[in-house]
Amino acid sequence: MMMCKEATRLMSxxxxxxxxxxxRVSLRLHLSMCSACRECDRQFTLLHEAGKRFGPExxxxxxDDGR
Amino acid sequence: MxxxxxxxxxxxxxxxxxxxxxxxxxxxxxxxxxxKRHGRWQPLEEEEGxxxxxxxxxxxxxxxxxxxxxxWGEPEAAFETEHFWQVFDACMIALPxxxxxxxxxxELMGLSTDDxxxxxxxxxxNCWVILHRARLRLRACIEQGWLKEETA
Numbered sequence: 001m002m003m004c005k006e007a008t009r010l011m012s013x014x015x016x017x018x019x020x021x022x023x024r025v026s027l028r029l030h031l032s033m034c035s036a037c038r039e040c041d042r043q044f045t046l047l048h049e050a051g052k053r054f055g056p057e058x059x060x061x062x063x064d065d066g067r
Numbered sequence: 068m069x070x071x072x073x074x075x076x077x078x079x080x081x082x083x084x085x086x087x088x089x090x091x092x093x094x095x096x097x098x099x100x101x102x103k104r105h106g107r108w109q110p111l112e113e114e115e116g117x118x119x120x121x122x123x124x125x126x127x128x129x130x131x132x133x134x135x136x137x138x139w140g141e142p143e144a145a146f147e148t149e150h151f152w153q154v155f156d157a158c159m160i161a162l163p164x165x166x167x168x169x170x171x172x173x174e175l176m177g178l179s180t181d182d183x184x185x186x187x188x189x190x191x192x193n194c195w196v197i198l199h200r201a202r203l204r205l206r207a208c209i210e211q212g213w214l215k216e217e218t219a
Contacts, residue, residue: 003127004130005128006128008202008203012195012203013195013199015174015198015202016198017180036130036136039135039136042138043209044206045142047206047209050146050174051173051177052177
């Protein structure tokens with residue numbers, strides 16, 4: 001049975017790449033039983049959304065040595 | 068934290084945000100340039116046993132009672148609170164350098180982990196580990212700085 005720490009790894013991973021079927025199933029199972037992890041999952045999603053609003057327009061300076 | 072003390076001179080969120088984002092961006096760019104000059108990404112010093120993370124969990128892998136995540140309410144409501152952004156900024160700045168760099172490239176600049184790894188010359192798996200830790204640190208920091216202060 002997956003524990004909270006491992007569940008948070010999958011919650012984080014989910015923000016960066018699609019989970020595999022197996023990862024999705026085990027995360028969903030854990031979340032269905034763990035309210036603390038459901039909150040953590042919402043928080044990671046909120047951080048992801050916050051980042052999008054926080055990091056604004058593309059800065060041209062980024063390109064000057066980017067190749 | 069200096070980012071909060073200086074806040075008074077900034078009218079509204081957008082000026083403040085731009086200012087903090089500017090600082091972060093320079094931190095990141097500087098680090099990346101230094102890394103390019105030296106020809107390699109600095110070793111990930113927080114790789115071995117991360118206390119700040121381990122303290123959130125029991126040996127068994129369950130949450131510590133003191134670290135159990137609580138509700139932050141609706142994201143939209145949080146985003147409209149200036150205090151949320153101040154805490155977010157302060158927590159970003161408090162992240163260890165590697166975590167701040169990778170998290171910023173991923174979440175603030177929207178790069179894929181694949182691109183980040185190519186840019187920094189690290190393995191993608193490493194990237195995911197760093198991001199996992201960065202997010203756990205951020206969530207703990209924000210929860211302490213934001214929720215606890217609001218109810219105090």
